[in-house]
Amino acid sequence: MATRYRRLLLKVSGEGFARPGETGLDGERVRGLAEQLKVLTAEGVQVACVIGGGNILRGARSAELGLDRATADYMGMLATVINGLALCDALESHGVPTRVLSAVEVHKVCEPFIRRRALRHLEKGRVVVLAGGLGSPYFTTDTAAAQRAVELGCDVLLKATQVDGVYDGDPRQVPDARLLPRLGFAEVLERRLRVMDQTAFALCRENGLPLVVFGLDEPDGIVRAARGEHVGTIIHD
Ligand code: UDP
DSSP states (O other): OOOSOSEEEEEEOGGGGSOTTOOSOOHHHHHHHHHHHHHHHHTTOEEEEEEOOTTTOOGGGHHHHTOOHHHHHHHHHHHHHHHHHHHHHHHHHTTOOEEEEESSOOTTTSEEOOHHHHHHHHHTTOEEEEESTTSSTTOOHHHHHHHHHHHTTOSEEEEEESSSSOBSSOTTTOTTOOBOSEEOHHHHHHTTOOSSOHHHHHHHHHTTOOEEEEETTSTTHHHHHHTTOOOSEEEOO
8 A cells, every 4th residue: 555645754752662651661662663664664655753752751840850941851852862762773673774863962872963864864765763852952852843844844744642633622631522533723723722732733834734643552553644544633724
């Protein structure tokens, strides 16, 4: 089956690297991600992957940890490098050529993020794992995902996350909240729906970048979303 998108940006939140409800890394989850990305690259789709770090540390915990916010944010960015290296290793053991590019320079283990280099890797069919977010504190990896997707000319942003799509209410608080399968950008704003942080959402909206939000646990969710099958919620103009 042909993949619908030529080049896509996949955002995997840190939870995708850990067992549900746990922190740290889970080999099986990482291998599962790698297997799906292998299918996509075999179909000729170019894949850039922005990695979250919430399974290890989020900067928002700075007060609780007694840390300065910017320091905690840098620690969060380094957490994404750890996840990125784990994914790279799993991809390579599945025979998928991969490069980790980080916005926070860690020369010993990965390349720095350089746009033209990232594009070259993508053109050569390598999975580009983008770690380190945007390299600046007070941002999230969702914002990094939206920014890199636009910068790298991706056709879509696939956001694999803990919830299986966008609901008309918080499903944890509103028992009859309904999943909304298709939305326009304006509708998300009008209805004040929670999709991703505002900076990330604004980048997608302003650049007309379609966004698919779906569950990490959706079987073959990444492959199906990339093929244009309906998974979770699609938001577009
Ligand atoms: N972070 C940051 N700047 C960025 C991206 C990430 O400071 O450009 C930090 C921030 O502290 C964040 C952490 O890295 O909480 C991990 O990223 P995120 O929370 O977005 O991961 P996810 O929720 O996707 O697992």
